[in-house]
Amino acid sequence: MPDDVATPAGRRPGVFARAWAKAVSGTSYLPMTQAQLEEVLQRLTDRLAQALRADPFDLRIGQQVGAELVQSHIASAEGLGRTVEVIQLRLVRDLDLVVDDVEDRMARLLATVATGYARALRDRTLDEQESIRRAAMMARAHAERALRDSEARFRHQATHDPLTDLPNRTLFTERLTAAITTPGRGADRVGVCFLDLDRFKVVNDSLGHQVGDSLLVAVAQRLRRALGEHLVARLGGDEFVILVERTAGTDDAVKVAEAALDAVREPALVDGHELTVSASIGIVERPVSGTSPMELMRAADSTLHWAKAAGGARWSLFDPDRNRRELARYALSAAIPAALDRGEFYLDYQPLTSLRDGRVLGMEALVRWRHPELGVLRPDSFIPLAEETGLIVRLGSWVLAEACREAGTWSTTDADAPFVSVNLAVRQLHRPDLVPEVRGVLGRTGLAPDRLQLEITESTMMSTVVEPVRALRVLGDLGVRVAIDDFGTGYCNLAYLRDLPVNEMKVAGEFVTGLRAPAGDPGGRTDERILASLVSLAHALDLTVTAEGVETAHQAERLRAIGCDAGQGWHFGRPGPARQHLTHAPAA
Amino acid sequence: MQRPDWAPETIDIERPSVARMYDYYLGGSHNFAADRAAARAMVEAVPEAPLMAQANRAFLRRAVHYLAEAGVRQFLDIGSGIPTVGNVHEIAQRIDPESRVVYVDVDPVAVAHSQEILAGNERAVVVQEDLRRPEAILRHPDVTRLLDFSEPVAVMIVAVLHFVPDSDRPEEILRTLRAALTPGSHLVLSQASDDGRDDTGERAEAERVYRRTDSQLFIRGRAELTALFDGFELVDPGVVWVPQWRPDAPDQAENAERAVFMGGVGRLGA
Ligand SMILES: C[S@@+](CC[C@H](N)C(=O)[O-])C[C@H]1O[C@@H](n2cnc3c(N)ncnc32)[C@H](O)[C@@H]1O
Numbered sequence: 005m006p007d008d009v010a011t012p013a014g015r016r017p018g019v020f021a022r023a024w025a026k027a028v029s030g031t032s033y034l035p036m037t038q039a040q041l042e043e044v045l046q047r048l049t050d051r052l053a054q055a056l057r058a059d060p061f062d063l064r065i066g067q068q069v070g071a072e073l074v075q076s077h078i079a080s081a082e083g084l085g086r087t088v089e090v091i092q093l094r095l096v097r098d099l100d101l102v103v104d105d106v107e108d109r110m111a112r113l114l115a116t117v118a119t120g121y122a123r124a125l126r127d128r129t130l131d132e133q134e135s136i137r138r139a140a141m142m143a144r145a146h147a148e149r150a151l152r153d154s155e156a157r158f159r160h161q162a163t164h165d166p167l168t169d170l171p172n173r174t175l176f177t178e179r180l181t182a183a184i185t186t187p188g189r190g191a192d193r194v195g196v197c198f199l200d201l202d203r204f205k206v207v208n209d210s211l212g213h214q215v216g217d218s219l220l221v222a223v224a225q226r227l228r229r230a231l232g233e234h235l236v237a238r239l240g241g242d243e244f245v246i247l248v249e250r251t252a253g254t255d256d257a258v259k260v261a262e263a264a265l266d267a268v269r270e271p272a273l274v275d276g277h278e279l280t281v282s283a284s285i286g287i288v289e290r291p292v293s294g295t296s297p298m299e300l301m302r303a304a305d306s307t308l309h310w311a312k313a314a315g316g317a318r319w320s321l322f323d324p325d326r327n328r329r330e331l332a333r334y335a336l337s338a339a340i341p342a343a344l345d346r347g348e349f350y351l352d353y354q355p356l357t358s359l360r361d362g363r364v365l366g367m368e369a370l371v372r373w374r375h376p377e378l379g380v381l382r383p384d385s386f387i388p389l390a391e392e393t394g395l396i397v398r399l400g401s402w403v404l405a406e407a408c409r410e411a412g413t414w415s416t417t418d419a420d421a422p423f424v425s426v427n428l429a430v431r432q433l434h435r436p437d438l439v440p441e442v443r444g445v446l447g448r449t450g451l452a453p454d455r456l457q458l459e460i461t462e463s464t465m466m467s468t469v470v471e472p473v474r475a476l477r478v479l480g481d482l483g484v485r486v487a488i489d490d491f492g493t494g495y496c497n498l499a500y501l502r503d504l505p506v507n508e509m510k511v512a513g514e515f516v517t518g519l520r521a522p523a524g525d526p527g528g529r530t531d532e533r534i535l536a537s538l539v540s541l542a543h544a545l546d547l548t549v550t551a552e553g554v555e556t557a558h559q560a561e562r563l564r565a566i567g568c569d570a571g572q573g574w575h576f577g578r579p580g581p582a583r584q585h586l587t588h589a590p591a592a
Numbered sequence: 593m594q595r596p597d598w599a600p601e602t603i604d605i606e607r608p609s610v611a612r613m614y615d616y617y618l619g620g621s622h623n624f625a626a627d628r629a630a631a632r633a634m635v636e637a638v639p640e641a642p643l644m645a646q647a648n649r650a651f652l653r654r655a656v657h658y659l660a661e662a663g664v665r666q667f668l669d670i671g672s673g674i675p676t677v678g679n680v681h682e683i684a685q686r687i688d689p690e691s692r693v694v695y696v697d698v699d700p701v702a703v704a705h706s707q708e709i710l711a712g713n714e715r716a717v718v719v720q721e722d723l724r725r726p727e728a729i730l731r732h733p734d735v736t737r738l739l740d741f742s743e744p745v746a747v748m749i750v751a752v753l754h755f756v757p758d759s760d761r762p763e764e765i766l767r768t769l770r771a772a773l774t775p776g777s778h779l780v781l782s783q784a785s786d787d788g789r790d791d792t793g794e795r796a797e798a799e800r801v802y803r804r805t806d807s808q809l810f811i812r813g814r815a816e817l818t819a820l821f822d823g824f825e826l827v828d829p830g831v832v833w834v835p836q837w838r839p840d841a842p843d844q845a846e847n848a849e850r851a852v853f854m855g856g857v858g859r860l861g862a
Binding site: 030032033034035036037038039077079080128129132133135136138139140142143144146147 | 603605612618619620621622623624643645646649650653674676677678682683700701702703704705707708840841
């Protein structure tokens with residue numbers, strides 16, 4: 005008997021199993037070695053032999069063999085074809101089987117193997133199709149979830165501040181707009197609080213941006229905690245804003261602002277530094293109808309500046325009248341350049357008169373604005389603004405040029421013509437081209453340098469650093485006169501007087517006012533003594549002294565007695581066109 | 593709102609996926625009509641394609657066997673595909689149930705399918721990542737959780753690199769991966785090649801078919817492939833047509849003249 009007949013499982017593969025293995029290898033991917041395959045097929049060969057011999061014929065054996073082939077991954081059409089072929093051709097011969105009705109039995113056996121195989125292959129195909137579809141569905145669900153998450157994340161990023169994770173301006177504006185345009189029941193008023201840390205720059209500059217950032221994060225956390233239900237957003241830098249919806253009145257917004265101020269005030273431990281900061285808040289609270297998000301934000305912003313200007317660490321409430329006034333002021337300052345172009349400015353002059361002989365020594369140029377709607381405006385209504393906005397530089401240049409031009413015409417009528425005194429703003433003094441400008445104007449107008457006096461306020465002098473002082477020296481060397489204006493009203497540092505290239509001291513009118521008091525009044529006497537010592541101080545420093553605000557002959561007389569050199573004021577002449585003072589008879 | 597550039601793609605089963613085409617070549621049914629149409633076009637152009645896919649899969653099986661016998665117990669299989677039959681973890685865990693396997697693939701459907709297959713297997717996991725982001729693979733939490741890089745790891749990049757163009761710097765990708773490995777680790781590489789073959793137009797046709805799929809084809813020669821083993825010592829017989837790599841029986845190397853995949857195994861020395 006050949007060794008491979010009726011092999012128990014595990015027996016060495018026989019000729020048939022090896023031939024079978026060879027026939028099917030390559031018909032589909034088999035995750036095993038040839039030896040393993042032969043082993044599997046040997047087991048199935050035994051089952052086939054058993055089926056051929058079994059009496060009665062058992063359909064199940066062949067079907068199981070077919071199914072097992074598929075389970076063993078011999079799972080392709082070719083695999084079945086080759087299997088049928090090899091069984092038909094070789095099984096009986098290779099195994100030396102002796103079976104009755106062998107043809108009949110072989111046909112039935114092959115039919116059952118094919119049936120079992122086809123069924124298993126179909127089941128396997130359906131299972132695999134189902135599993136790949138399920139995988140595709142899972143993958144799609146996963147991708148969609150990831151997409152939603154990423155959109156949510158993107159939306160969050162687009163609407164939040166990365167540093168503090170507070171809502172940003174975009175989200176705040178959205179919510180404010182919603183509050184205004186679609187007010188719900190009981191939501192017909194709304195409040196906005198603009199908050200800004202006081203002197204945050206100092207923290208940044210002295211402790212570094214890292215500490216500054218940590219402080220902002222700490223402030224953000226507290227505001228969020230303290231104002232829970234109200235939307236707190238960071239607008240950028242150290243600016244935060246709070247939306248107070250459904251207010252019943254101003255008080256509701258004020259309460260929120262106070263809570264915010266308290267939250268900020270608590271000392272914060274930041275990177276080992278205990279920092280105590282304060283904040284300023286601008287509050288606007290009003291009915292939603294008739295307002296717009298833009299308007300509210302702008303109003304809250306300017307109100308914040310009021311709180312800051314008042315010293316910080318407080319809230320301010322929007323005041324429409326004050327706002328209107330400020331807007332008017334801003335409108336006025338914005339109109340300066342065009343007014344310069346249209347020639348709406350002109351100069352009036354006020355004489356500086358000698359107390360010794362009544363001669364007009366000089367004249368101070370005072371700028372006037374002939375406004376087409378508001379009439380003639382005095383400098384105090386537009387100069388401070390021009391100084392704030394920097395327009396003073398252009399305006400000041402015009403004044404300087406115009407004053408020099410006019411003063412140039414005075415000398416034709418009088419050999420000993422008066423000098424012209426022009427006020428110089430801090431910003432003008434700090435410009436590097438001041439010296440060339442003055443030189444240019446003098447050159448163009450032909451005015452002798454000693455007929456130009458530049459008036460600089462005492463505080464300007466005090467804040468003056470090296471460069472401007474050098475410029476003044478150059479001008480002084482040219483022969484231009486330099487006067488200190490309003491002396492005695494600021495903090496005067498006498499050391500400065502010694503070092504600065506100054507020719508004249510103009511004593512503030514306040515001291516002169518006291519001279520009007522009847523003789524014997526103690527206040528008046530104090531002023532007189534102060535004046536006397538100012539005069540002797542000035543003289544000790546080789547300065548001439550002009551007293552401002554001289555209104556009466558009595559005052560002029562006292563000043564002359566003290567030794568004051570010159571006077572300026574109504575007593576000597578009100579501001580007006582230059583020619584008026586040139587022909588004016590001496591008043592002293 | 594503008595879509596951020598990191599928004600995930602949606603799944604489009606109308607577009608042939610190389611993972612599912614490969615499953616089709618292997619005789620699997622984990623594929624859709626579009627995959628089968630593209631795979632049939634490929635078989636039209638290169639009739640041996642299914643046989644060659646099987647030869648590649650057999651190479652992978654023998655390589656894992658070899659590594660497991662050599663004592664490697666950790667596998668990082670990048671571009672692992674649709675788990676059909678003969679997956680790395682099945683082979684490795686049959687030899688040592690403690691073996692750990694991380695599968696990586698870019699194809700989300702392949703990943704979802706792998707997840708299903710691997711559910712309940714604590715020592716095998718699948719990660720959706722791109723071979724071209726080796727750092728991302730190496731620091732992926734599942735990778736660091738399952739694999740201990742102070743012990744030898746086998747990195748398998750089998751039948752994947754031909755989807756990575758030179759412009760993506762495969763040598764740098766491999767350098768990055770190698771830098772994470774400890775001596776005794778291995779690299780298993782195979783990819784489509786036409787080394788030393790006459791141009792019969794098949795290559796151009798195959799490239800044309802793959803242009804319709806989610807990944808294009810970039811054929812490389814033996815020299816280029818060998819260069820990618822830089823830093824590794826090639827295990828015998830070096831970089832060869834995959835049927836020639838340590839066949840189970842000598843007669844199994846016989847299809848070599850028609851093979852399209854070349855591959856080899858390298859070992860990281862001390
Ligand atoms: C031909 S299959 C190979 C599967 C398995 N490694 C094998 O050899 O039997 C290629 C697999 O690589 C994946 N693949 C292609 N480009 C890839 C990439 N850049 N990163 C990761 N996987 C990639 C495909 O999704 C696909 O599943």
